Structures are given as C-alpha cells and as structure tokens.
Amino acid sequence: MIELKKFSYWYPGTEEPALQRISLDISEGEFVGIVGANGAGKSTLCYALSGFVPHFYNGESEGQLTFNGQDMAALDLGQLAGQVGLVFQNPFNQISGARFTVREEIAFGLENLGLPRSEMHARIDEALDLVNIQDLADRSPFSVSGGQQQRIAIASILAMQPRVLVLDEPTSQLDPDGTRDVFTALSKLVSTRKITVILAEHKLEWLATFCDRVIALGGGKLRAEGTPQEVLSSEQMLRLGIGRTQYSEAAARLLRTKKLPVTLEQAKKALK
Amino acid sequence: MRGGSIYIERTSGLHRLHPLTKVALTALCFASAAALPSLAWLLALFVGLLLPLAIWGRLTAAFLKSCLLVVGPFVISLTIIQGFFSGGETVLFRLGRFAFTQEGLLAGLTFAARLLVALGGTLLLMQSTPQAQLMQALTERGFPPRLAYVVLTAIQIFPSFQDRAQVIIDAQQARGLELQSGLLSRVRLLLPMVGPLILGSVMDVSERAMALEARAFSSPAPKTSLHSLADSPSQRILRWLLVLAAAALLAWRLWSALQ
Numbered sequence: 001m002i003e004l005k006k007f008s009y010w011y012p013g014t015e016e017p018a019l020q021r022i023s024l025d026i027s028e029g030e031f032v033g034i035v036g037a038n039g040a041g042k043s044t045l046c047y048a049l050s051g052f053v054p055h056f057y058n059g060e061s062e063g064q065l066t067f068n069g070q071d072m073a074a075l076d077l078g079q080l081a082g083q084v085g086l087v088f089q090n091p092f093n094q095i096s097g098a099r100f101t102v103r104e105e106i107a108f109g110l111e112n113l114g115l116p117r118s119e120m121h122a123r124i125d126e127a128l129d130l131v132n133i134q135d136l137a138d139r140s141p142f143s144v145s146g147g148q149q150q151r152i153a154i155a156s157i158l159a160m161q162p163r164v165l166v167l168d169e170p171t172s173q174l175d176p177d178g179t180r181d182v183f184t185a186l187s188k189l190v191s192t193r194k195i196t197v198i199l200a201e202h203k204l205e206w207l208a209t210f211c212d213r214v215i216a217l218g219g220g221k222l223r224a225e226g227t228p229q230e231v232l233s234s235e236q237m238l239r240l241g242i243g244r245t246q247y248s249e250a251a252a253r254l255l256r257t258k259k260l261p262v263t264l265e266q267a268k269k270a271l272k
Numbered sequence: 273m274r275g276g277s278i279y280i281e282r283t284s285g286l287h288r289l290h291p292l293t294k295v296a297l298t299a300l301c302f303a304s305a306a307a308l309p310s311l312a313w314l315l316a317l318f319v320g321l322l323l324p325l326a327i328w329g330r331l332t333a334a335f336l337k338s339c340l341l342v343v344g345p346f347v348i349s350l351t352i353i354q355g356f357f358s359g360g361e362t363v364l365f366r367l368g369r370f371a372f373t374q375e376g377l378l379a380g381l382t383f384a385a386r387l388l389v390a391l392g393g394t395l396l397l398m399q400s401t402p403q404a405q406l407m408q409a410l411t412e413r414g415f416p417p418r419l420a421y422v423v424l425t426a427i428q429i430f431p432s433f434q435d436r437a438q439v440i441i442d443a444q445q446a447r448g449l450e451l452q453s454g455l456l457s458r459v460r461l462l463l464p465m466v467g468p469l470i471l472g473s474v475m476d477v478s479e480r481a482m483a484l485e486a487r488a489f490s491s492p493a494p495k496t497s498l499h500s501l502a503d504s505p506s507q508r509i510l511r512w513l514l515v516l517a518a519a520a521l522l523a524w525r526l527w528s529a530l531q
Contacts, residue, residue, distance in 0.1 A: 056481075088479060093476050115496060153483075
C-alpha cells in the first residue's frame with residue numbers, strides 16, 4: 001500500500017538527512033509500530049508516510065515513496081487527506097478553532113470533503129463511540145482536558161475514514177485508561193475495517209501487545225524491523241536508546257533465556 | 273459566551289432568524305446611524321426597534337450592559353469635547369476661558385447616539401448568532417471559506433492565547449521574575465513574557481497548518497455543512513426590505529446634503 005525504496009529526506013536548510021535510505025513496504029490492514037529515541041526520525045517518517053513530506057515541507061528527497069503504486073509527490077495533499085489520516089502529538093494544535101462543539105469539530109474534515117449531512121452525522125456518532133467520548137459531543141473542544149482533546153483529534157480523523165491512519169505519539173498526553181481506549185479503538189479499526197495503522201510511540205508495552213510489526217529507527221536510519229517479539233526484545237533497543245518493555249527487562253534479570261518476552265502474557269508463560 | 277465570541281445561547285425568535293436577516297438589520301442600523309438627522313430620531317430607533325428586539329431575543333441585560341460599556345466612555349468624552357469646542361451660543365457653564373454650550377452638548381450626544389445605534393445592531397447580530405453560523409451563511413453566499421476560517425479562529429483562539437500567556441507568566445514567576453513591582457519594572461519585564469508567547473505561537477503555525485491539511489482543508493470538493501440554516505420566503509422578503517430601507521435612508525441623506 002505504502003512503499004519506500006531507499007528514501008532519504010533533508011529538511012530545508014539542513015545538510016544531515018532526517019531520513020536515510022529507508023526501504024519499507026506497508027500492506028493494507030497492517031498495524032505497524034515505529035519506535036526510536038527522540039530525534040531518530042519517527043515524526044519525519046510519519047510525515048513521509050502521510051504525504052506531508054515532501055508536500056508540506058519543501059526539502060530535498062531521494063529514492064521512491066509511493067501510495068498504491070502512485071508517486072506520493074504527484075498526489076494532491078487535499079485529495080490524499082481522505083485516504084491517509086495524520087494525528088499529531090500536540091492535541092491543542094489539531095483543534096480547528098473554527099467550531100464551537102466537539103460534534104462540529106469532528107464534522108470539520110467531513111464538511112471539507114463535501115459529505116452529505118446524514119452521512120456526517122452517522123460518521124460523527126461512530127467516531128465518538130470508537131474513542132469513547134460520546135459525553136463530550138456538545139461541549140466546546142477548548143473546554144476539555146488535553147487527553148480528551150487528543151481523543152477528539154483522533155475521532156476527527158477517524159470520521160474521515162482514511163484507508164491509512166498515521167499517528168505520531170498520539171497517547172503522550174493520555175492517562176493509562178485513555179491510552180488503552182486509543183489502542184483498543186485502533187486495533188478494532190484494523191480488525192474490522194482493514195485500515196492500515198502506523199503508530200510512532202514510546203509506550204513499548206502497548207506496541208508489543210497490539211502491533212503486527214515494529215520498525216526501529218536510529219539517526220534517521222532503519223535499524224530493525226520485524227515482529228514486536230523480534231525487535232523489542234533485542235539488545236539493539238538498549239543501544240539505540242529506545243529501551244525495552246518492562247516485561248523484557250524483568251525477564252532479562254530473572255531468567256536465563258535469549259528469547260525475552262515483550263508482553264505480559266509472554267512474561268507469564270516464560271515465568272511458568 | 274463561548275470561546276472569544278460574544279454569542280449568548282438562548283432559545284428565542286431572534287436567535288432563530290437566519291443570520292443574513294440579522295446582517296441586513298445591522299446594515300439598516302449603520303445606515304440609520306449615518307443618515308438620521310437628530311438625537312430624537314436615533315433614540316427613537318434604539319428604544320422603538322433595537323431594545324424590543326433585544327427583549328425578544330432574551331438578551332436585554334447583556335445587550336444594555338454591552339451598550340453602556342462601549343458607548344458610555346464615548347458619551348462622556350464626546351460631550352466634553354463637543355460641549356467645549358464645537359461652538360454655540362447657549363452657554364451652560366464656563367471653565368476658565370472655555371465655554372460649555374448646549375449646542376455642543378447636543379452634537380456630542382447625537383454623535384454618541386449614532387454610535388449606539390450602529391453598535392446596537394452589531395450587538396444584536398453577534399449576541400444572537402453563533403459565529404460559525406454567520407460564516408456558514410456568508411460562505412453559502414460566496415464569501416471565501418479561507419477568509420471565514422481566519423475570522424472564526426481569530427475569535428475562538430483568543431482565550432487560548434490568554435491561557436498560554438498565563439502559563440508563561442506563571443513559569444517566569446516560578447523562576448523568580450518579580451511581577452508585583454511598579455509599572456516601570458512591569459513594562460521592562462514584558463519582553464521575557466512576550467517573546468516566548470509570540471515565538472511559541474509562530475512555531476505552532478506550522479503544525480496547525482498541517483493539521484488543517486490533514487482535515488482536507490484544501491480539498492477541491494465543494495464544502496458542505498453539518499447544520500442547515502433555517503430560512504423562509506418571508507425572511508427573504510424582510511431582508512430585501514431592510515436592505516432597501518437602508519439604501520433609501522442613505523440616498524435621502526445624500527440628497528439632503530446636496531440640497
């Protein structure tokens with residue numbers, strides 16, 4: 001669905017590439033996690049996968065970046081928005097500021113896509129349900145907490161029903177319950193709608209539980225790729241400054257095994 | 273009141289009117305403010321039309337308070353300036369070598385009444401119409417959506433800007449910045465607060481623009497709206513009548529001036 005072949009990218013005015021010769025192939029219905037230390041290139045890769053690089057930033061790029069076989073640079077960002085959704089880290093900046101209630105805020109993208117009113121209402125109700133914020137529907141998006149704003153931002157993108165959903169650290173301001181709600185909603189989207197979810201995140205335990213594949217970045221390069229078990233339990237995670245899940249760390253201290261668990265379930269089995 | 277808007281949520285006939293009907297009424301108020309010849313006419317319009325509309329909209333207290341807050345200072349300053357300096361023969365009192373005249377007082381009050389009528393019409397529109405609905409009504413009539421977005425966000429974002437400024441003030445105070453001292457030192461300390469506020473907001477612009485693009489803001493599809501704005505043939509006729517009345521008033525004023 002989205003393919004990168006030896007893709008490199010330089011932000012305007014920089015000499016060091018933010019992404020270096022990345023090759024990736026992401027299929028429809030996959031749940032992919034991106035991990036990396038701060039400055040590793042996670043956000044830039046998210047922008048590339050959603051078309052904002054090179055569309056929005058006028059930097060230099062090399063290699064290929066395609067969406068459904070089409071060169072991403074040749075696609076219009078306005079048209080791409082209905083197919084690839086992007087959720088940012090800072091919830092406040094994602095609120096349009098042009099609508100007075102959460103329901104209207106979620107409708108903002110749908111209005112831009114020119115959807116009929118009845119379909120808008122149906123999609124809004126569904127998106128509110130998915131992230132569990134039905135009770136906020138008639139409140140001002142500015143009068144809710146940061147965590148609730150992030151869920152509104154996610155609901156706003158989900159309502160647009162993109163085929164690919166890219167999220168850049170969306171749970172950084174959420175409490176554990178909010179994080180669980182978001183991951184559960186994303187997992188449901190992947191299993192029921194075959195939406196492709198690409199998620200940059202520091203919360204490794206959640207990635208290990210929900211993702212099909214994990215990509216590790218370091219210094220703008222692809223350092224590791226594989227199942228959560230393969231990637232997140234490796235020693236390389238420590239060298240890249242990413243760390244390991246608490247289950248891997250506990251097992252590394254308690255057990256003499258090379259195959260470290262990365263989820264609670266795996267840890268329980270290993271400890272038995 | 274929501275966001276930085278002055279809209280007041282009520283269930284009333286005024287609130288249910290189509291936004292453009294209220295825009296036409298505001299246009300008539302502006303035309304009246306410019307064209308009506310005397311204080312009596314202006315006050316009659318305020319008391320006979322605008323005040324009953326505010327009562328109909330269940331906005332009486334808020335409407336009068338806003339009128340007083342905005343026009344009050346103008347009444348004082350205009351009557352003082354006009355009273356002392358616009359001339360006239362009927363001297364009411366003297367202050368040194370300056371005479372305060374009845375003609376000047378009347379001119380000041382008339383000027384303030386013109387402001388009151390124009391402001392009253394605008395207040396009725398803004399207090400009874402959510403800005404999103406107003407912009408929707410305008411964009412449906414060809415107003416550029418991007419400009420409508422700029423107007424709406426400017427209204428909505430302002431309180432958040434205030435919140436951000438408060439966070440910066442708190443952070444600076446936590447680092448020992450003294451803000452309780454005199455006026456001069458407060459002015460001197462403005463820079464460490466304004467700098468982060470402006471820079472932070474500029475840095476946010478890029479992410480905000482991206483977030484808008486992610487919401488298909490530049491989509492070529494014709495935009496639709498979540499809400500439909502109730503309109504009726506009688507309101508359409510009323511709008512035309514209001515606009516014609518406004519035009520007639522201005523034409524009459526122009527004709528009178530030319531005579």
